[in-house]
Amino acid sequence: MLTIKRLDLDDARVMIKAATEKANALGVAMCIAVVDDSGFLIAFERINGCKALSTHLAQDKAFTAAISRKSTEAHNAACQPGNLANGMNTAMGGRFSLVGGGVPVVVDGEFVGAIGVSGGKPEEDIQCADAGIAAWEARS
Amino acid sequence: MLTIKRLDLDDARVMIKAATEKANALGVAMCIAVVDDSGFLIAFERINGCKALSTHLAQDKAFTAAISRKSTEAHNAACQPGNLANGMNTAMGGRFSLVGGGVPVVVDGEFVGAIGVSGGKPEEDIQCADAGIAAWEARS
Amino acid sequence: MLTIKRLDLDDARVMIKAATEKANALGVAMCIAVVDDSGFLIAFERINGCKALSTHLAQDKAFTAAISRKSTEAHNAACQPGNLANGMNTAMGGRFSLVGGGVPVVVDGEFVGAIGVSGGKPEEDIQCADAGIAAWEARS
Amino acid sequence: MLTIKRLDLDDARVMIKAATEKANALGVAMCIAVVDDSGFLIAFERINGCKALSTHLAQDKAFTAAISRKSTEAHNAACQPGNLANGMNTAMGGRFSLVGGGVPVVVDGEFVGAIGVSGGKPEEDIQCADAGIAAWEARS
Numbered sequence: 295m296l297t298i299k300r301l302d303l304d305d306a307r308v309m310i311k312a313a314t315e316k317a318n319a320l321g322v323a324m325c326i327a328v329v330d331d332s333g334f335l336i337a338f339e340r341i342n343g344c345k346a347l348s349t350h351l352a353q354d355k356a357f358t359a360a361i362s363r364k365s366t367e368a369h370n371a372a373c374q375p376g377n378l379a380n381g382m383n384t385a386m387g388g389r390f391s392l393v394g395g396g397v398p399v400v401v402d403g404e405f406v407g408a409i410g411v412s413g414g415k416p417e418e419d420i421q422c423a424d425a426g427i428a429a430w431e432a433r434s
Numbered sequence: 435m436l437t438i439k440r441l442d443l444d445d446a447r448v449m450i451k452a453a454t455e456k457a458n459a460l461g462v463a464m465c466i467a468v469v470d471d472s473g474f475l476i477a478f479e480r481i482n483g484c485k486a487l488s489t490h491l492a493q494d495k496a497f498t499a500a501i502s503r504k505s506t507e508a509h510n511a512a513c514q515p516g517n518l519a520n521g522m523n524t525a526m527g528g529r530f531s532l533v534g535g536g537v538p539v540v541v542d543g544e545f546v547g548a549i550g551v552s553g554g555k556p557e558e559d560i561q562c563a564d565a566g567i568a569a570w571e572a573r574s
Numbered sequence: 575m576l577t578i579k580r581l582d583l584d585d586a587r588v589m590i591k592a593a594t595e596k597a598n599a600l601g602v603a604m605c606i607a608v609v610d611d612s613g614f615l616i617a618f619e620r621i622n623g624c625k626a627l628s629t630h631l632a633q634d635k636a637f638t639a640a641i642s643r644k645s646t647e648a649h650n651a652a653c654q655p656g657n658l659a660n661g662m663n664t665a666m667g668g669r670f671s672l673v674g675g676g677v678p679v680v681v682d683g684e685f686v687g688a689i690g691v692s693g694g695k696p697e698e699d700i701q702c703a704d705a706g707i708a709a710w711e712a713r714s
Numbered sequence: 715m716l717t718i719k720r721l722d723l724d725d726a727r728v729m730i731k732a733a734t735e736k737a738n739a740l741g742v743a744m745c746i747a748v749v750d751d752s753g754f755l756i757a758f759e760r761i762n763g764c765k766a767l768s769t770h771l772a773q774d775k776a777f778t779a780a781i782s783r784k785s786t787e788a789h790n791a792a793c794q795p796g797n798l799a800n801g802m803n804t805a806m807g808g809r810f811s812l813v814g815g816g817v818p819v820v821v822d823g824e825f826v827g828a829i830g831v832s833g834g835k836p837e838e839d840i841q842c843a844d845a846g847i848a849a850w851e852a853r854s
Contacts, residue, residue: 295719295720295721295722295725295821295826296719296720296721296722297717297718297719297720298717298718298719298720299715299716299717299718300715300716300717300718301715301716302482302715302716303479303480303481303482305715306479325475330752331752332486332750332751332752332753332754333752334480334486334489334752335465335478335480335489335493336479336480337477337478337479337480338475338477338478338479339443339446339476339477339478340443340474340475340476340477341443342442342443342576343576345641345642345643345685346472346474346611346612346613346640346641347638347641347642347643347665347666347670349474349475350665350666351662351665353475354665361754367658370658370660370661373660373661374655374656374660375655383661383664384664387667387807388664388665388666388667388668389664389665390664391661391662391664391665392660392661392662393658393659393660393661393662394658394659401715406715415658416658416659417658420658435579435580435581435582435585435681435686436579436580436581436582437577437578437579437580438577438578438579438580439575439576439577439578440575440576440577440578441575441576442575442576445575470612471612472610472611472612472613472614473612474612474641482716483716485781485782485783485825486751486752486753486780486781487778487781487782487805487806487810490805490806491802491805494805501614507798510798510800510801513800513801514795514796514800515795523801523804524804527667527807528804528805528806528807528808529804529805530804531801531802531804531805532800532801532802533798533799533800533801533802534798534799541575546575555798556798556799557798560798
């Protein structure tokens with residue numbers, strides 16, 4: 295038997311709150327999704343005005359980061375043409391996302407879930423995802 | 435041009451909070467999803483301990499109720515064998531749900547979104563969805 | 575509650591008529607789809623002789639432009655290898671289109687729907703989509 | 715943070731061995747899949763001669779039992795016409811299985827995974843799944 299650590303609803307709320315504050319600071323309406331270690335959704339919020347696509351992309355990014363234990367940004371770099379990982383994004387019914395903004399959450403080397411953000415440029419989405427994780431790590 | 439009313443994030447939070455209180459009163463861990471008039475997710479929460487399936491079913495139920503403007507309970511009744519609507523649940527890539535617990539939200543005759551709840555028996559899920567809508571309608 | 579503007583059937587007819595005239599001028603049989611702000615179809619016409627694929631592609635292009643609030647041509651440019659958005663086309667069950675010819679419709683900064691055209695070369699499809707929107711904007 | 719128990723590879727091997735012995739006793743070539751608490755595969759074996767369909771069905775049954783925390787046999791009974799759960803089998807892209815032979819594995823009230831068996835009649839599949847779990851529970 296294995297024993298697994300997994301994010302809970304309070305953890306997800308802390309991350310969503312901080313990611314939302316960062317999105318507001320950037321002035322971009324975003325969607326933020328937090329999933330467990332197996333990619334199943336724990337909590338999600340769409341800032342008013344965020345485009346419909348992001349409701350799916352935020353979830354797909356978080357899903358990808360959780361089940362692969364790697365950020366979507368890192369996958370993007372690894373999946374360039376000429377690399378043997380190129381084309382991996384058709385996996386999982388096409389939900390495997392190479393778009394920056396999905397980041398795994400790690401505790402003592404164990405992968406416990408992931409956050410996915412969509413709505414801005416990938417660089418902005420990554421900033422919000424990182425802000426969510428940083429706030430959660432800094433919680434007392 | 436048409437002008438459409440649509441639930442916003444504050445609306446969704448009110449519904450999720452009330453549906454969660456009902457679920458806690460019933461002693462069942464549930465997932466609650468609130469979607470806009472076109473079925474795109476606005477907010478979602480999974481009560482700690484809720485089974486993984488419900489993370490999808492809650493969204494599917496809300497999606498179905500929103501885009502069809504009818505509760506999944508009503509669809510269930512209409513889709514019985516022998517009825518010409520039977521089999522409709524394969525639509526929308528199989529996301530069309532006949533399982534009770536998806537309820538549209540109506541304001542002055544206009545469909546503005548939907549709530550979907552999963553985790554208990556369908557009868558319990560319906561109670562939580564109704565509690566979410568009732569609290570939202572009663573808000574000042 | 576949010577208030578959203580959305581294209582209606584008359585709007586869609588104006589765009590399809592103008593896009594069809596442009597397609598006829600180019601001598602290419604095309605499909606033209608107009609969708610609402612959430613990507614759901616409002617009106618669609620296939621010029622006699624247009625290939626079967628285009629009945630789907632025109633809808634996918636319009637769908638993509640609507641839910642992402644960006645033209646498929648712009649997505650194509652942004653999704654090149656080396657960009658953090660590369661690979662996004664597997665999203666939405668593969669319906670996310672990078673093929674030029676899907677253009678969002680904007681009124682006073684608000685995204686109210688989109689047009690998608692398929693049947694010719696992407697450059698021709700884009701001309702027809704633009705012609706549809708231009709005629710609609712110029713209507714009295 | 716939550717702490718979750720999950721089957722490991724040794725657990726899965728014990729179940730597959732016992733389910734295989736039961737299948738051999740019945741004289742039916744079967745597939746046996748064991749998945750974790752979130753429905754992801756841990757181990758799988760196809761007895762020589764088992765039909766191709768069963769390689770998918772065994773996984774779908776185990777997946778369904780794991781993420782829903784209920785046997786596929788119980789779902790079959792609950793999803794009869796007239797019940798509010800009727801039609802649930804189109805969920806999860808159609809992988810949600812109502813066919814007997816998927817059984818969750820429970821330890822001290824916690825759902826830690828599931829076994830799915832396919833190849834014989836559902837009644838035979840269920841016998842093999844139960845044999846797998848019984849042997850695992852009886853291990854020292």
